[in-house]
Amino acid sequence: QKEVEQDPGPLSVPEGAIVSLNCTYSNSAFQYFMWYRQYSRKGPELLMYTYSSGNKEDGRFTAQVDKSSKYISLFIRDSQPSDSATYLCASQMEYGNKLVFGAGTILRVKS
Amino acid sequence: EAGVAQSPRYKIIEKRQSVAFWCNPISGHATLYWYQQILGQGPKLLIQFQNNGVVDDSQLPKDRFSAERLKGVDSTLKIQPAKLEDSAVYLCASSSRDRGPQYFGPGTRLLVL
Numbered sequence: 001q002k003e004v005e006q007d008p009g010p011l012s013v014p015e016g017a018i019v020s021l022n023c024t025y026s027n028s029a030f031q032y033f034m035w036y037r038q039y040s041r042k043g044p045e046l047l048m049y050t051y052s053s054g055n056k057e058d059g060r061f062t063a064q065v066d067k068s069s070k071y072i073s074l075f076i077r078d079s080q081p082s083d084s085a086t087y088l089c090a091s092q093m094e095y096g097n098k099l100v101f102g103a104g105t106i107l108r109v110k111s
Numbered sequence: 112e113a114g115v116a117q118s119p120r121y122k123i124i125e126k127r128q129s130v131a132f133w134c135n136p137i138s139g140h141a142t143l144y145w146y147q148q149i150l151g152q153g154p155k156l157l158i159q160f161q162n163n164g165v166v167d168d169s170q171l172p173k174d175r176f177s178a179e180r181l182k183g184v185d186s187t188l189k190i191q192p193a194k195l196e197d198s199a200v201y202l203c204a205s206s207s208r209d210r211g212p213q214y215f216g217p218g219t220r221l222l223v224l
Contacts, residue, residue: 004153006153008151034212036215041220042217042218043115043117043202043215043216043217043218044154044202044215045215046212046213046214046215049211049212088153088154090153096142096161096166096206097167098144098156098159098167099144099146099154099156099213101153101154101155102153103151103152103153104151104152104153
């Protein structure tokens with residue numbers, strides 16, 4: 001079993017839709033949770049960085065972490081074609097430790 | 112603030128040849144990471160440096176991969192000899208001493224023929 005599981009998609013939505021991206025993890029020791037966006041032939045770009053359970057909002061993006069169910073979510077409101085990319089979730093046990101990534105979900109937003 | 116710099120961006124080599132990648136982290140970031148990303152997968156840590164000391168190299172194939180971080184700033188990752196399965200994107204990331212996330216460079220795309 002992989003430590004972080006993520007549906008690879010692709011997920012295709014119309015412009016303006018609300019997008020929900022999800023991950024599950026198996027290691028209870030994970031405390032830090034991140035979402036990265038990766039465009040084709042680019043490096044991962046940090047979108048959200050959260051500690052423990054709860055919600056965090058930044059513009060059109062909201063990250064949710066439910067440690068009781070080991071579930072991580074990213075919501076994108078008013079999705080744009082420029083949001084088309086691969087979204088990677090990552091988890092970390094302690095600050096400074098390695099990141100454990102999911103395989104990434106491909107998102108396509110159609111205009 | 113300049114981001115993480117990597118070079119070269121692309122490299123094509125024959126199997127059994129050697130190759131080296133270079134990384135310059137964000138200024139002031141004490142921790143540097145090298146990740147390998149195979150097509151269709153998430154990045155996987157190869158080695159982590161804290162200043163110029165190795166913190167974690169448990170997933171580095173030490174028979175063929177080596178890395179160093181002289182003077183606690185720039186780092187190089189070397190593969191010798193390369194195998195076909197080393198074809199991947201090699202990503203460098205850095206984080207500061209204080210609490211904060213890891214920031215990634217653009218990566219080096221390696222193709223081994």
